[in-house]
Amino acid sequence: MKSLRKFLDKKKPLFQKGGKFAKFGSTFGAFETFLFTPNHTSKSGVHIHDAIDLKRTMIVVVLALVPALLFGSWNIGYQNGLAFGIERTIIENFLFGFLKILPVIIVSYGVGLGIEFIAAQIRGHEVNEGFLVSGILIPLILPANIPLWMVALATAFAVIFGKEIFGGTGYNIMNVALIARAFLFFAYPSEMSGDAVWVYELPGNTPVDGFSGATPLAQLAQGASSKMASFGDMFMGFIPGSMGETSTIAILIGAAILIFTGIGSWKIMLSTVFGALAVGFLCNILAVNEYMALPPYYHLVMGGFAFGAVFMATDPVTASHTEKGKWIYGFMIGALAVSIRVFNPAYPEGMMLAILLMNVWSPLIDYFVVEGHVKRRLKRANLKGNA
Amino acid sequence: MSKVINLKRGLNIRLKGDAEKVLGTSIEVDKVALKPTDFPGLAPKILVKAGQEVQAGEPIFFDKNNPEILFTAPTSGEVLAINRGERRKVLEIIIKADGKNNSVEFTKADPQKLSREEIKDQLKKSGLWPFLKQRPYGTVAKPESTPLHIFISGFDSAPLAPDYEFVLNGQASTFQTGIHALSKLTEGKIHVGIRPDQATGFFTAIKNIEITQFSGPHPAGNVGMQIHHVSPINKGDLIWTISPQEVLYIGRLFETGKVNFSKIIALTGSEVTAPKYFKVIHGTTLSRLLKKATKQESTERYISGNVLTGKQVDADDYLGFYDQQVTVIPEGDYYEFLGWAMPRLNKFSISKSYFSWLNPKRSYRADANLNGEERAYVMTGQYEKVLPMDILPVFLMKAIIAEDIDKMEQLGIYEVIEEDLALCEYVCTSKTEVQRILRDGINLMIKELGN
Numbered sequence: 001m002k003s004l005r006k007f008l009d010k011k012k013p014l015f016q017k018g019g020k021f022a023k024f025g026s027t028f029g030a031f032e033t034f035l036f037t038p039n040h041t042s043k044s045g046v047h048i049h050d051a052i053d054l055k056r057t058m059i060v061v062v063l064a065l066v067p068a069l070l071f072g073s074w075n076i077g078y079q080n081g082l083a084f085g086i087e088r089t090i091i092e093n094f095l096f097g098f099l100k101i102l103p104v105i106i107v108s109y110g111v112g113l114g115i116e117f118i119a120a121q122i123r124g125h126e127v128n129e130g131f132l133v134s135g136i137l138i139p140l141i142l143p144a145n146i147p148l149w150m151v152a153l154a155t156a157f158a159v160i161f162g163k164e165i166f167g168g169t170g171y172n173i174m175n176v177a178l179i180a181r182a183f184l185f186f187a188y189p190s191e192m193s194g195d196a197v198w199v200y201e202l203p204g205n206t207p208v209d210g211f212s213g214a215t216p217l218a219q220l221a222q223g224a225s226s227k228m229a230s231f232g233d234m235f236m237g238f239i240p241g242s243m244g245e246t247s248t249i250a251i252l253i254g255a256a257i258l259i260f261t262g263i264g265s266w267k268i269m270l271s272t273v274f275g276a277l278a279v280g281f282l283c284n285i286l287a288v289n290e291y292m293a294l295p296p297y298y299h300l301v302m303g304g305f306a307f308g309a310v311f312m313a314t315d316p317v318t319a320s321h322t323e324k325g326k327w328i329y330g331f332m333i334g335a336l337a338v339s340i341r342v343f344n345p346a347y348p349e350g351m352m353l354a355i356l357l358m359n360v361w362s363p364l365i366d367y368f369v370v371e372g373h374v375k376r377r378l379k380r381a382n383l384k385g386n387a
Numbered sequence: 388m389s390k391v392i393n394l395k396r397g398l399n400i401r402l403k404g405d406a407e408k409v410l411g412t413s414i415e416v417d418k419v420a421l422k423p424t425d426f427p428g429l430a431p432k433i434l435v436k437a438g439q440e441v442q443a444g445e446p447i448f449f450d451k452n453n454p455e456i457l458f459t460a461p462t463s464g465e466v467l468a469i470n471r472g473e474r475r476k477v478l479e480i481i482i483k484a485d486g487k488n489n490s491v492e493f494t495k496a497d498p499q500k501l502s503r504e505e506i507k508d509q510l511k512k513s514g515l516w517p518f519l520k521q522r523p524y525g526t527v528a529k530p531e532s533t534p535l536h537i538f539i540s541g542f543d544s545a546p547l548a549p550d551y552e553f554v555l556n557g558q559a560s561t562f563q564t565g566i567h568a569l570s571k572l573t574e575g576k577i578h579v580g581i582r583p584d585q586a587t588g589f590f591t592a593i594k595n596i597e598i599t600q601f602s603g604p605h606p607a608g609n610v611g612m613q614i615h616h617v618s619p620i621n622k623g624d625l626i627w628t629i630s631p632q633e634v635l636y637i638g639r640l641f642e643t644g645k646v647n648f649s650k651i652i653a654l655t656g657s658e659v660t661a662p663k664y665f666k667v668i669h670g671t672t673l674s675r676l677l678k679k680a681t682k683q684e685s686t687e688r689y690i691s692g693n694v695l696t697g698k699q700v701d702a703d704d705y706l707g708f709y710d711q712q713v714t715v716i717p718e719g720d721y722y723e724f725l726g727w728a729m730p731r732l733n734k735f736s737i738s739k740s741y742f743s744w745l746n747p748k749r750s751y752r753a754d755a756n757l758n759g760e761e762r763a764y765v766m767t768g769q770y771e772k773v774l775p776m777d778i779l780p781v782f783l784m785k786a787i788i789a790e791d792i793d794k795m796e797q798l799g800i801y802e803v804i805e806e807d808l809a810l811c812e813y814v815c816t817s818k819t820e821v822q823r824i825l826r827d828g829i830n831l832m833i834k835e836l837g838n
Contacts, residue, residue: 001724033760037726041719041755045805045822046812047694048400048546048716051734051741053759055727057766057816060740126760170763170817261740265768321767321781370782374797377777381621 030127064254072244073097130169137177140244198240275334308351394603394775403657420705444491444646459514495644498568518633525804536575544608549653565638580613656715686718695809719754770811787828
């Protein structure tokens with residue numbers, strides 16, 4: 001590694017101010033700090049720092065997403081096999097799916113990081129690590145049949161209008177990956193919803209008899225709950241859906257990693273589940289149709305609920321910043337997601353919209369939590385004044 | 388039985404190089420320095436010239452904004468130099484000690500028989516006044532004001548901090564005299580915070596103080612935490628603080644009529660060959676203390692104070708005015724290949740994304756490497772875990788950055804100084820300069836609303 005370090009040290013002046021390639025300083029810096037944690041030492045304040053930094057934080061999230069990615073790859077192959085009556089081994093299913101998802105990942109990272117690098121260069125900042133996570137989230141929440149140009153377009157839209165115009169990672173208001181998904185959802189609804197998009201290569205080809213390709217949520221919304229997969233299948237993830245969202249168990253492994261390392265907020269995950277169950281139970285009590293009578297825990301394993309609760313709602317930048325606020329924020333996401341599913345037939349899935357809406361609301365939640373905190377502090381002062 | 392307050396939040400950073408409880412061979416007094424830069428916001432007016440002979444307790448400079456507070460010579464000798472920096476700002480006044488430690492004669496009297504004004508006068512003239520600090524802001528106390536209470540923390544919980552039980556041992560009567568003098572300065576009480584294991588220690592023999600026990604990790608020993616849980620500061624409140632060794636200075640002054648600025652400091656840190664305690668004169672040069680005392684294995688960083696709040700100094704620099712500890716750690720100015728992805732078994736982290744949680748008793752050789760780059764705030768809820776106060780630290784930081792005085796006031800800027808939020812800075816994923824931001828905020832408050 002010494003020779004690599006020496007090479008970087010030799011080339012570094014070229015990219016610094018006054019150097020030949022000073023224009024690419026941020027880009028060089030991004031690669032350099034990726035390869036080597038810099039030799040910066042503390043200049044003010046504390047002399048020692050915790051070993052954690054944003055790169056480590058982001059890489060842990062990416063690691064937590066790996067089970068969902070692996071399962072998702074296999075499931076693409078499995079669903080495709082079901083649709084066309086092809087028998088494959090586990091490995092073949094996985095490879096089939098992985099080769100379908102890999103280009104999407106490459107396009108997402110390529111476009112997103114490219115824009116990040118350019119934006120950092122324009123501002124003269126370091127390249128931020130935020131997109132390391134967004135770049136893998138985006139493929140996992142898209143349907144298997146998504147055309148690559150749409151991935152590129154949505155990623156570009158999300159990074160530019162969802163993040164960079166606000167100032168980059170840490171300043172964005174809404175979750176970047178969800179903005180990409182929402183953009184496609186509203187701009188190209190035929191590629192993002194319906195029964196034909198979830199299974200790779202369905203359109204045009206005729207599937208075997210009895211295979212619909214519809215997600216359980218869609219079947220429910222159409223009142224065809226009898227065709228719906230079993231709870232166990234949905235929990236394991238043997239169902240059509242976005243590429244990484246179907247397997248609750250794979251997502252739970254990720255959740256365990258996030259909670260154990262303290263990087264994802266367990267408060268948000270738990271309160272999201274509470275919110276969904278609460279509305280689910282309420283629907284049960286007042287049930288006038290089949291959907292309302294659905295056992296509430298089914299909501300937890302269907303569609304993007306688990307994925308959203310674990311990986312999207314917990315995005316610390318766009319979630320509530322106060323600890324009390326996190327409870328309210330999570331609860332509202334769960335409650336809204338189930339409400340949209342049950343009461344809005346136009347949108348079979350409510351998780352994306354629920355999270356985006358609460359992203360917008362989270363500063364308001366924080367505002368009230370902080371106001372409450374200030375009032376309590378003032379009360380303390382007044383009590384003391386009277387004593 | 389004293390009241391017990393359990394502080395759950397906080398963090399003990401376990402470092403190598405804790406001082407052994409022995410006193411090192413005494414070091415001959417060589418040079419001492421007074422550094423106006425140790426006092427935020429001070430505008431010094433120098434009263435001596437280079438070459439002039441001074442006695443211990445003789446005025447060296449005063450603060451132009453508070454002319455009655457004198458800063459006096461820590462020992463007798465000759466003024467060697469007055470060093471100035473940019474724009475002729477006075478950095479330090481160096482005195483070459485003559486080894487006699489002759490003191491100016493002050494009143495020798497039982498403080499219980501003196502009036503408040505007489506005690507104040509004596510403290511101001513002798514140069515002991517600047518040891519009294521006020522909250523809010525952590526600046527030198529204003530002589531014309533009267534605090535609600537005076538708070539003394541009876542233990543230092545910072546990494547590798549000196550043990551006061553060892554440092555104060557055998558000086559109870561002098562300490563008591565100091566307490567008697569202090570108790571004249573407030574209508575309220577003198578509060579002393581101790582660790583539960585000190586419940587039978589030094590402070591239990593002292594009268595005229597109110598003892599509260601604080602259990603829990605650092606920053607439980609910070610006087611700011613103790614104030615927050617006993618008598619929280621609201622707008623308009625005034626609290627004074629002083630540390631125990633400085634109470635001894637006051638005790639000695641009234642017992643003998645002379646100033647004696649000798650104190651015991653701890654020489655600590657992973658790079659010190661034999662960490663232990665030393666008896667030194669206040670403001671002493673560090674060169675003799677550090678000579679041959681360190682391992683010299685790598686570039687070393689010398690810190691006057693502890694690793695969280697101390698000041699980086701050169702090996703031939705001087706001990707800071709309030710410091711009771713010198714820490715030596717590796718500088719850590721190295722590159723680490725794929726550092727963010729490595730297991731980093733030799734580094735401590737509060738985050739379980741590293742493995743230091745597997746071995747909770749292990750001590751670490753921490754260096755000054757930032758372990759990453761500065762970033763915008765991303766993670767939330769980190770600061771709260773290490774701050775046992777009813778304060779929202781990130782929102783306070785944002786109010787300061789936005790220069791919103793009302794918000795800063797509402798969110799509790801009166802209750803904290805840098806040392807209280809130092810752990811927040813330590814754990815910060817985004818490497819935010821918390822202490823610098825807080826001091827900027829405090830300076831803004833002083834500028835806008837007065838001290």
